[in-house]
Amino acid sequence: AILIEKLDTRESEHSLPVLTLYTKHPCPLCDVAKDQLKDLLPRVRVVEVDIEKPGNEAWRQCYRYDIPVFHLDGQFLMKHKADPDLLEERLDALASAS
Template sequence: MVLSFLRTVQLARRTSSPLGRQLGSPSANKPVLTLFTKKPCPLCDEAKEVLEPHKKRFILQEVDITLPENSTWYDKYKYDIPVFHLNGKFLMKHRVDMQKFEDQLTKLELQNDGNQ
């Protein structure tokens, strides 16, 4: 799971995609919130709305689990979306738990501040 996340980050850095630019810029210290989703996903849309006020604090990466290259994620999460990972680690599924999200985001921000 972590290796897949690292490959995604490495690929993003090699491409000229918006994600690649974000990861290569000073915002690289921002935590990465990965949303595992598919179309349509009303719960995913609702979750993104809930997270909208906090979007300056993290980078949102969406992974469409229906794409062939994401079949592992499809097998794992097909009945559970939306699923969120924060910096490559499982965080929550089905609905946004704002308390859990805030706690983990703050923890990562404090770690990043301490490492600078």
């Protein structure tokens, strides 16, 4: 029964829109951006991509001067700073479309 409950939880997590944050460590602007979006984070699955890690050279080339950068479900959303209103608007649009 426990395994089934865990599977159900994972399934629901994967049905959430994916908010990808392109970042590096340290990134104080990224920390501020995440804090500004904290009320909306339960509505998404957050994936952080460290542009400095090996294998992420293409993202580093694209975004090294622009982090934080956010994509929603693989589509560019915003960069340099967080816009909670924009994220909420896009999440509402996704919810009404499904």
